[in-house]
Amino acid sequence: MEADSERLLSEAQSADESVRGEAVRSLCPCHAGWTAFEQHVGVVLKALGDSSRVVRAHALHVFMDAARMQVTEEFEYQLQEAEELVRRKRASRFRPEEGVLEARHREELRRRRGRRR
Numbered sequence: 001m002e003a004d005s006e007r008l009l010s011e012a013q014s015a016d017e018s019v020r021g022e023a024v025r026s027l028c029p030c031h032a033g034w035t036a037f038e039q040h041v042g043v044v045l046k047a048l049g050d051s052s053r054v055v056r057a058h059a060l061h062v063f064m065d066a067a068r069m070q071v072t073e074e075f076e077y078q079l080q081e082a083e084e085l086v087r088r089k090r091a092s093r094f095r096p097e098e099g100v101l102e103a104r105h106r107e108e109l110r111r112r113r114g115r116r117r
Contacts, residue, residue, distance in 0.1 A: 008040065009040075009043065012024060012043045017050075017052035020047070021052065022058075024047040024058045027040050027043065027044055028061065028066075029066050029069055030069065047059035048060065
């Protein structure tokens, strides 16, 4: 892991723009994962200001993918929360069979008492 980080940092400072671009692109969280992206986010930030259009494009791609992945994760989390709330609400609306029978029995008793008066 340490050797990979050193190689990556070396390639990110290469004189060859295609080598720099590939080094930056290799930090995309969709390939490298969040840990690698977060560890080397400074390299990607620096690449946004690179003199090469190719390197800047790769850096922008990395940040766009990271943002899209983050938004997707947050959306999925909120969707799961909403689904859980709906499940709870539905469960409270539909009583178990025993509760339904008991409610019918109480209603029948109420009707009978009303007829006697």
